[in-house]
Amino acid sequence: MEFENTVIHEEVVARVKEKMPQEEPIYEVSELFKVFGDSTRSRIICALHIEELCVNDLSTLLNMTQSAVSHQLRILRQARLVKSRKDGRVVYYSLDDDHIGEIFSLAFAHIMEEREG
Amino acid sequence: MEFENTVIHEEVVARVKEKMPQEEPIYEVSELFKVFGDSTRSRIICALHIEELCVNDLSTLLNMTQSAVSHQLRILRQARLVKSRKDGRVVYYSLDDDHIGEIFSLAFAHIMEEREG
């Protein structure tokens, strides 16, 4: 890290620094996006947005090994984005948060507009 | 990849498969989130959401080398999330999309609610 930057617009930097959100929330937001930023996890989220599914069904649906799906579900669980319900030896997963759907909807809208424009 | 999964709920899988968004948009959405999923890029986006900034000011503000910031700006440019304006040898960056702010606002709202609950 260098600190020898010639500050071109000191006032601007000061102004923006004052208005900037705190470091910690920004960090957490990007951690959330990092979880979304994998196509396997995105596909899992899309599927669970439609309906509750067990691990085996998910791996069939996504054409992936049970292990790979299970590993990703763990990440989603740790991020509190999905919740699980156990029925015998079958574990059913579903979305644990209402915001997720909204965020994905906006992202989809963005992608779709990009395609047109 | 294994295809030897014992399908537990065939009808459910079939139903969800039918309702699932297409592969390609999901892939693009997760690519978008991947760009957001780095704290340096998130900080850049937050800063530019407040005000247009040049590279040098950004690196001062974020306490990072000019090179590191420049590399991340390239990624944001390629994703069409920021646009640049050249004035002499100074290059000013600003957000290139209205959706970005909304998506970040929702994500922040989510993070803040997580902190309370």
Place this chain on the structure above:
DNA sequence: ACTATATATGAACAACTATTCATATGAATG
């Protein structure tokens, strides 16, 4: 032209991540 400054970029490296493989856990069933 020469120098200083603002930004961009290529190569290298370290850190991280997603999948696979092997195996463990835990619950139902005969």
Place this chain on the structure above:
DNA sequence: CATTCATATGAATAGTTGTTCATATATAGT
């Protein structure tokens, strides 16, 4: 209680990514 089935998990690996360092490009000033 041994076996089968659904899921979870640890280790290993291959691929990706962010930063640094060195350097290139481009523009302004002298």
